[in-house]
Amino acid sequence: MDLLMSLPIASYFFSSSLTSWSTSLNLLFFYMTWSTLVLSHSPLKIELIATTALRIVFWLVPSLFFLLVDTLLPSLSESIKHNGPRSLPPRDPVALSRLVGLALLNLALSTAAEAGLSSLIALATKRPVFHTATTLPLPWQIAKHLVLLFLLREVFTYLIHRHLLHNPSSPSPLPRRLTALHASHAHSHPGPHALLHNVDHPLPFLLHRFVPLYLPAAALSVLPLPFAVAGGGIHLLTYLLFIALATVESTLAMSGYTVVPGILMGGVTRRTAAHYACRGRGNYGCWGVMDWACGTSVGGSDVVGDVKREADKHRLGEKSEGAMRDGMEGLRRSMRVRSKRAE
Known part of the structure; x- marks a missing residue:
């Protein structure tokens, strides 16, 4: 049980402090937890308990x-x-x-x-x-x-x-x-x-x-x-x-x-x-x-049909074209402003 509670994956993803700590502190905490786990338990024990716990939690x-x-x-x-x-x-x-x-x-x-x-x-x-x-x-x-x-x-x-x-x-x-x-x-x-x-x-x-x-x-x-x-x-x-x-x-x-x-x-x-x-x-x-x-x-x-169907549903092509048009229009406006400043 102590090994299960000390799994860094669980402490990292389910810690309530994720909203207040910075990313660096989270990574440091994750590294410290993982290092302690590796140094205190055998690799086989970590592997078996972790995989079983993941299957229990996610299945x-x-x-x-x-x-x-x-x-x-x-x-x-x-x-x-x-x-x-x-x-x-x-x-x-x-x-x-x-x-x-x-x-x-x-x-x-x-x-x-x-x-x-x-x-x-x-x-x-x-x-x-x-x-x-x-x-x-x-x-x-x-x-x-x-x-x-x-x-x-x-x-x-x-x-x-x-x-x-x-x-x-x-x-x-x-x-x-x-x-x-x-x-x-x-x-x-x-x-x-x-x-x-x-x-x-x-x-x-x-x-x-x-x-x-x-x-x-x-x-x-x-x-x-x-x-x-x-x-x-x-x-x-x-x-x-x-x-x-x-x-x-x-x-x-x-x-x-x-x-x-x-x-x-x-x-x-x-x-x-x-x-x-x-x-x-x-x-x-x-x-x-x-x-x-x-x-x-x-x-x-099939998988190809699913990708096409989802692309049509979310109108990814039109969104991409719209984003490209907006980007080009913004670039043209920026160039006109720069040319006026140069004059």
């Missing part, structure tokens, strides 16, 4: 809140769900308790899997999986690694989801078995709700939700890559930020709500609902980039 708590709203106000929820009443969770207490129990079991399983893999990698390489030091990563390094991690997650999720979890006609028995397990657990519900993020048979769950997040980050940290793409390995803070952002994204995507904010998150949520509505015949990726490239988009929209 379990919102999912239970959405579950409460869906069960207490079903008429309101179905009116703002992509699949309508099909996206509502079961109201039977026994069925609902089974879903919650399976979700919590998979949450514990993902922590156990990360503990085992990180321990084995650290034992083999004689160092922690992720770069854990008092030195904080640079903003540009964080941004570069986050983009790379999200791109790799998209590729891994698409390949695993399409070829292992939705491949009933595969000549190999393993994909057929995984497909059956995934269909009987995750796709036993006609529409998504946030709790289903962790509801699946343990084996498909690890392949679908754990491997695309952990494996690319661990590989970039420990493998001798032929190019300096990882820049000396993934920092643990970068990995934790990646876990937090990915968890928030997938929780909102699985909620099934039509009122999800954001230019692209609305499209992600809509494609997730379409994936459940068509019983897994398309929309295998997270963002839809791989589905667009491979032609497996379903539901009448």
Whole structure:
């Protein structure tokens, strides 16, 4: 518990003093907290407790809140769900308790899997999986690694989801078995709700939700890559930020709500609902980039269409042209004033 309360991410983002302290003091406080944490706890302990805490805060708590709203106000929820009443969770207490129990079991399983893999990698390489030091990563390094991690997650999720979890006609028995397990657990519900993020048979769950997040980050940290793409390995803070952002994204995507904010998150949520509505015949990726490239988009929209639709909705082209015209007019006025002063 003392480690959880001392996590610098929590103290930085949820401190009430953010409105009064300057940015420099916040960064100093963050650095001091992180340094104390690194010097007083093992890297593996920080990694496991932090990732579990992030999943609890950004998936379990919102999912239970959405579950409460869906069960207490079903008429309101179905009116703002992509699949309508099909996206509502079961109201039977026994069925609902089974879903919650399976979700919590998979949450514990993902922590156990990360503990085992990180321990084995650290034992083999004689160092922690992720770069854990008092030195904080640079903003540009964080941004570069986050983009790379999200791109790799998209590729891994698409390949695993399409070829292992939705491949009933595969000549190999393993994909057929995984497909059956995934269909009987995750796709036993006609529409998504946030709790289903962790509801699946343990084996498909690890392949679908754990491997695309952990494996690319661990590989970039420990493998001798032929190019300096990882820049000396993934920092643990970068990995934790990646876990937090990915968890928030997938929780909102699985909620099934039509009122999800954001230019692209609305499209992600809509494609997730379409994936459940068509019983897994398309929309295998997270963002839809791989589905667009491979032609497996379903539901009448893809990521390119979502971007165009949002651009038209917010009239980004007209706003850009208006801003450019205003800027050019201001520049002309400034030049006329200068020419008059010169005369």
